[in-house]
Amino acid sequence: MKVFFNVGQVIEVKAEDRAVVQFLNYGYRVVFRWPQIDDVDEISYQFVFSSGLDLVPGKTGRTWKVEKLEELNKCCNEYKAEFFT
Numbered sequence: 001m002k003v004f005f006n007v008g009q010v011i012e013v014k015a016e017d018r019a020v021v022q023f024l025n026y027g028y029r030v031v032f033r034w035p036q037i038d039d040v041d042e043i044s045y046q047f048v049f050s051s052g053l054d055l056v057p058g059k060t061g062r063t064w065k066v067e068k069l070e071e072l073n074k075c076c077n078e079y080k081a082e083f084f085t
Contacts, residue, residue, distance in 0.1 A: 005049070005072065005073075005076040006023045006024075006026075007023065007024045007026075007032050007053065007055075007066055008021040008022055008023035008024060008039075009021065009022050009024075011040070014042060016045075017044060017045045017046075018042055018043070018044055018045065019042070019043060019045065019048075020040060020041070020042050020043075021040070021041060021042075021043055022034075022038060022039065022040050023035075023039040023040070023041070024039075024064065025039070027063060030065065030069060031058060031063040031064060031065055032055075032063065032064045032065075032066060033062055033063045033064065034062075046083075049075050049076060049079045050072055050075055053066055053067065053068075053072075054066070054067035054068070055067075
């Protein structure tokens with residue numbers, strides 16, 4: 001499955017409508033991993049379409065699977081259709 005969104009963790013709430021997020025990288029076989037160099041950005045709340053994700057660690061503890069990934073992909077597609085078409 002191709003993923004067209006980023007998974008991240010809010011590390012600081014800047015304002016009611018902005019937050020600093022540290023993102024994971026999408027890896028091989030539908031897993032995510034923390035990048036070697038932090039991928040941090042300040043984003044607007046309007047670009048958050050889901051929260052409260054369950055991350056399941058892989059066998060090595062270096063990769064993570066996201067529960068309900070197909071559901072998130074569907075949310076992303078609906079979000080893109082509403083705001084970017």
